[in-house]
Amino acid sequence: MRRRKPAEGFVLGGIFFWTIIAHLISSCLAIQLEERMEIVRKVLKEVPLIDGHNDLPWNIRKFLKNQLREFRFGEDLRDITPWSTSAWSHTDLRRLKEGMVSAQFWSAYAPCSSQHLDAVQLTLEQIDLIRRLVNLYPQHMALVTTADGIEESHRSGKLASLIGIEGGHSIGTSLGVLRTFYQLGARYLTLTHTCNTPWADCCKVDEPGRVPHIGGLSHFGTLVVTEMNRLGMIVDLSHVSVPTMLDALATSKAPVIFSHSSAHAICNSSRNVPDHVLKRIAVNGGLVMVAFYPHFVSCGEKATLKDVVAHINHIRDVAGVDHVGIGAGYDGVNLVPQGLEDVSRYPYLFAELLESERWTEEDIAKLAGRNLIRVFRQVEQECSPSINRYHRKIFSAARTVATRGHARDEPSGARVATNRPLFHTPSNESTNSRFRCTRWRNQVSSTGRSPPSEVTPGTGSTAGSTSFDLFIAYHAHKSTQRYTQTHNQTIRCPPGKGPTT
């Protein structure tokens, strides 16, 4: 017994010593963290923190059927059912403020199950919801549609609220609907969600055992991208297949974004961006806004803040610090990384990055918002005025023809406006092939022209028409052919029947 006493004293002394050391280390780390958090707060006061994707509007639909009088956005939703019990809820105004979020792209999303059904209506209702939500909180939120607007809103201390449409099926294969969404304030369109559209493949076709539907963008898909460029709307490539990414990058004259995707080299989810595309993004001037969903971050159900840091660093390594941003995807996921539990946690992510000497305050400012503002400005500058006259002429004529009818040459030589489309968009084709064929034949017979497939662009005028009309018709016909081939359908024109409408 006598011999044990020194041993007990030694053990107790050791425990005491190591407790003190551990305490010193942890308080030292806490001081370091607090210092880094101070830097982050300073940066985020100067530069708006912009998040590329938040699905709160869909949760309001899911939980409250879009009845905003029941939505207490200004309160802590962790105390209010059904939000408090839902794994899908990470957002309220208080926590956005705590997280120093200055601008948020709210997702106007319609599920793929609504494609070819009521997708356009659902998307309109979600846009309406976002606009009503902003109007309900004028002290705290402002609807923003420009890069300047983000900065103004940041200065006034309001949350800049931007609208992004998630899924090309939302436009119902209509450039008219796309333009109307833009008019209503939408500033990006994600070309697909988790379903192929008639004009773009989604990322699911890249998965093992799956085959491409189109193999990227169809001709109409390239028109969508070009029209978005013309409007000044950001092309979003999250959710699309790699060939669609490449086609969009080859088509777009403006920088593109990934509103919520991560690095494929770290987690090989088809939702992530491969390195060769990251390199193209750097050339394009675009941006990958890193998503936090564990399945994209660690390829599993669990992830940590450090895992997200690894994605940010990888994108920086491959594309550069000018091409990385944040697009957490809160409220659209039921799993979040440890340390990034909700919208209040962004500053901790930046503080973690600052632990490495590689990240300067300027770099943090770029990641937080400067990169997105730069991209948005370039997209705005690429819009209509800078598109050359040739393209503007083509597309304004194509729009008129596709949506409002065309000017038809009468045998007398007079040009007569008709409300019949000269050709049909794939939405018509997909729902009514007979409609298209009879219309097409009617057009040919009424003008007495040769079928446009025999027309070569730029071959000069043909009797009763102009080469420009025929150029449009030729490309429309080629688009139709491609669409038909893609779907491997034989379209038969029933003989002897007139137009169906």
Ligand SMILES: [Zn+2]
């Ligand atoms: Zn998504």
